[in-house]
Amino acid sequence: MRNIDYSNYFWQDEEIRLRAIQPEDWESHYINRFDTPARRLLECAVELPPTFAEAKSFIERFSDFSSNRLMFTIENLDGENVGGINLNSIDERNGTFSIGIQIDRDNRGKGYGTRAINILLKYAFFERRLNKFNNFVLEGNEASAAMLRKVGCVQEGVRRQVYYTNGRYYDSILFGLTKDEYVERLQL
Template sequence: MTSIWTGERVRLRGVEPEDWAAFRRFDESSVDMRSADMIHLPRSAAGYRTWTAELAGAREGEEFMLAIETRADQVLVGALSTSAVERRAGRFHYGIAIGRDHQRHGYASDAIPLLLTYMFGERRFHKCEVRIYAFNEASIALHRKLGFQPEGRLRDHEYFAGRHHDLVLMGLTKDEFTARHPFPGVT
């Protein structure tokens, strides 16, 4: 039996309380922290344990975070999450972060279609949107490769590292996605 949460290289799963140490390591890189979201204040080990315990106990919903682990050795390599769910319009945003030591191994390109298969094929969404810092050329290229289309650019939209930065908006519809990744059968 095959799970829609399992790709060639990775498996998506719920966050476990013991994942706190890996998330703490990911946050040691300011560049990675900023690429995923923004630089947060330092968190204690107890703070990480509380945060992952809360995520582990999260109930089902349309805004969630999942851990990304390798299939080969079950190592946590990153996480992805949904946000800005707009049920009436049928769209949502998502974000992904892969730890520095695990980048450029194809984990993101394997994990993203798993999430989109669920959101488009099981939750009936029509469109996925992603916001990427304009200087993050690798992420823009990855999303183009996955079929996302540029939809706009917000100039001087985010502030960090002493200046404002542009944000690139990209989108992918269900039909564009299924043209590349047909939904799995039901039997």
């Protein structure tokens, strides 16, 4: 295949690129399922042991952008897979959406998540005409809460003791960001 010129590509910034998930991404999905603390924060539960079949099925199910959950692989500009992100819970009528993200353990703390969320926010707000980003983090997930605040989200509330895992009930910390708030932040 010819070399791709990414200089005018919407789905990247100075450090990362979002791309469609590909069949070979099943292995990263499988390996990430062994990071129980991160998966517990993401899924609010302990998942059953991972299988090759589940990982391959997951990748196949979301590889063509045909569902209400748009899945992407996050890669650095060297082409290395550093995580995954998705646009989900899209409600066209009310203009709301959410984003799910997981950065691979070895790549956390490098700003990749914040960069990837900003790319999806621009897409959701300026291409899809969506108006409100709603998300939540599990109580104790300070890294994700900080990342949401970094992109401009404000804490809108707390749903008390709604998730049971690790022998206790946890709060759900609610965050939100409107398109107007995002635009104002870009102009600063």
